[in-house]
Amino acid sequence: MLKKDDMHVLQNKWIASNTFEMKLTGRFVNSMKQPGQFLHIKVGDGTSHVLRRPLSIANVDHHIVTVIYKIVGKGTKWLSERKIGETVDVIGPRGTGFPIEGVRNEHIVLIGGGVGVPPLYYLGRKLVQQSNTVTSVLGFQGKDGVFYEDAFRELGETLITTDDGSYGYKGRVTDLIGVLNQDVTQYFSCGPKPMLKGVSETFTIPGFISLEERMGCGVGACFACVCETSDPEDSKGYRKICQDGPVFPAGEVVL
Amino acid sequence: MLKKDDMHVLQNKWIASNTFEMKLTGRFVNSMKQPGQFLHIKVGDGTSHVLRRPLSIANVDHHIVTVIYKIVGKGTKWLSERKIGETVDVIGPRGTGFPIEGVRNEHIVLIGGGVGVPPLYYLGRKLVQQSNTVTSVLGFQGKDGVFYEDAFRELGETLITTDDGSYGYKGRVTDLIGVLNQDVTQYFSCGPKPMLKGVSETFTIPGFISLEERMGCGVGACFACVCETSDPEDSKGYRKICQDGPVFPAGEVVL
């Protein structure tokens, strides 16, 4: 049975401009095996916030799960104020992540933008463990926003872009796709919709993308988070991002 | 100009069944001179609670104001969770308290019930400072609920009643009015409406009573907290408890 858990906050620290890294532990950490899944987190006291907040699993290590989040509104603000020792009410792991079972000895490129970067770290670690070569292309708004650069470098070649050129390459992650090594076999991408659109239109190799959408239930019951399938003949015609996704084969759904 | 202040919590401790004593300090403590006034306290985070909570001033000493409150709902629950060093948003002092200027060398009886007891302590201290003799009759639900007994004893003779007889006299404070010394010159009372009604109907000497009512603004602007005057010829016909009161001469308003 799926459960929710009051997870213990082990760490909650500022790692980049308005960006926090939170480490949690609890009963279900060991079931968080598939990169690309998310935690559905209750924010606020009482009924001030009726909706949970989806945050990607950024890493799992030694019974500890990491999420990395940017403060964009009241919920993430509230999260950033949690102190070590407090608990956070979490449903998870939710959704369908990146399908990497059996992926071995490939050269894979990870392409992430902003708060789309976190799930790629856990994904990259798993891929390296499975003997793949990993190249990461990570985009941020500016120098202040860059996080986890060293961590990604430990996994393999890592290229950073910033919108304002204050760090790494100036421009968008899509600008770098052309310079990538020809032997790349697959890509995995997570970030804002325009980026995912660019990425999936530029690449000719197969890939998987992870989508964001405002969620109601986060468990597949309310139809808040649907997207249309590209195939008009698809028997359902839609996918639920919280359940069938957030990860889809590139081209499966309309961006 | 009247102001609100983020007052610092110096202490917040359980002193009787579900009853807390909170000590606060801030810029306006020195203006809290008249016993019977109240603080209008913001509870909850953000807009979860749109109304402030009125709590009587229980004491003022060395720039520190004390309130004593019972947990009855979400607001007082929230207050009880405030920790030392945090701040609480307070408007005050509000209202018109007990008129004791010039009251000297009298024998005064204080009659309080439950959460009506706190303001009587500050009142009693002031009265004793002004060379009055003070007798206190304090009613509680049961033994667990009794607080400040010793503090009142330091001011003068103190009789305790409990509804269930688990401590002091069994019964209501009004039952003890008959046994009071004949030389009593005035009474001051605060507690639930039926008690105030009983008290003001039993006594023949002059007295003042302090009323409770659900408040909106707490500053006299919304007309939430009115009560009718007993005198139908009164030019206004009503009084605002938050502004004209909470203390009224017994008989002035309809109970």
Added chain:
Amino acid sequence: MDLRVSLPGLELKNPILPASGCFGFGREFSEFYDLNELGAITIKAATSEGRFGNPTPRVAETSGGMLNAIGLQNPGVKRIMEEELKFLEQYETPILANVAGSTEEEYVEVARELGAHHRVNALELNISCPNVKEGGIQFGTDPSLAASLTRAVKSVSEVPVYVKLSPNTGDIVEMAKAVEGAGADGLSMINTLVGMKLDLGTGRPILANGTGGLSGPSIKPVAIRMVYQVSQAVSIPIIGMGGVTCVEDVLEFLLAGASAVAVGTANFQNPLICPELIEQLPELMDRCGYGSVQACIGRSFKHEETSLSGT
């Protein structure tokens, strides 16, 4: 403590059921707890053909509430019967099936099919969905249209029919009386209030649909008022809902006149809310001096009678 409530078509072992649209067809919540614990299950609105619904974003959070504009997405009545009701066969909990449509014919067709399914115990006529352009909404604001729709559906339904009322009206009592007069066996109330939230960045509504339905704790005072007024004006039972998040809210709806209480939005914040409420209800009722759910219903206005009758 007797939690049972007997309503037309629905023998509830406790008064708690999920509200339509907030529980899908139960499948996802069955991963959290045994659906047999519930008093009943309200399933998501069915239309005759499958619908994709509105563009996204479809939800937005508000102070103490949320807006939704799902737009009645559902796989259509046939697939609901084949796939979803089939799945629910393993449970014994009574099922209240929510029926929607754009035209009277569509409502009637869906009601005929669902009402004939052996797993459906009663229908809930959704004449109050604020989120679809064509149809639906006008049935919920015009008493005579609502009455005629109720009559049409009653004439084909093999099971009792509950009509779900919209709060977006100046006179809820008039609506309730109209559908009672047309043969409704019960009422569900309330659906969502029409609301909107703007994105200050773009200057536009957050929901792609513009407006959406407001649900959650913010609407509870409106819901309690409407249940209180309607339950004194009609003699059919009411399934009350709107902003329930705790067991105190459940009791408040019962006292206001509801015979059972549905939980919508709160399932999103806490997927275990329904079994938790069922577990906590007896203790609260006991503390407030009620020996059965039946004794709570409508106590806010039956108070004097009951004290006088000395029972």
Added chain:
Amino acid sequence: MDLRVSLPGLELKNPILPASGCFGFGREFSEFYDLNELGAITIKAATSEGRFGNPTPRVAETSGGMLNAIGLQNPGVKRIMEEELKFLEQYETPILANVAGSTEEEYVEVARELGAHHRVNALELNISCPNVKEGGIQFGTDPSLAASLTRAVKSVSEVPVYVKLSPNTGDIVEMAKAVEGAGADGLSMINTLVGMKLDLGTGRPILANGTGGLSGPSIKPVAIRMVYQVSQAVSIPIIGMGGVTCVEDVLEFLLAGASAVAVGTANFQNPLICPELIEQLPELMDRCGYGSVQACIGRSFKHEETSLSGT
């Protein structure tokens, strides 16, 4: 940053004003700040004779909101002019005077007197108070009654007349159009939604009056939706209100189509809210790319036009 707004009868130096009934006649708040800081002041409803209003309790807190059933307590139009408007003479802030009544005659009488007072710049016709038994409420739910009342008041008033609309209706646009057609110079919206809260101990409503008006953050999505719909359907300006607690809410109302924004319940939680909002507004407008209040008004639906016109 240009915060000025020019409305019929009201030259506002900023778009913030307190809402009627939440600010008394200003006296108490003048102890917190200088009332000249405000864009305007809406004073509490006046009736022809003094009224005591409803029995207490008159307020109750709800999730993210509150209920009130004050019942139009006020000292009567004569004393308001003699005592309260007299007090306000020391300030220059424009005054919007709220007018109430039980009959058309009473409204007309009060409007004639207040409208003739040199300190009153405009009238706000309160046809939407949900808390008085006789009168008031039906004017707010029946478009033709509302129109005829507006016409009658317009014919005697020496100053512009704003009509304050009730959200307790199925069709707010129809109401707005009816009063616009009858000559209203502006609209105020929204008043409170009718709600109720029960005391679980006694089983009865907390408010002595039973029902009360729901205000505060919970109703903001309903208010925004109504302002958005009405501002596109009429050409008279709107004073928007309902649940404003922060400067983001102020901007949301402007974008939705309001020309000025009134603050009600939030004055109770924070008596300094109005000057705080006035202080914070320029920075937020700047951050969102607006150079004047005028440029914000109605942007949620004027967006495309404006982008196309390239200004």
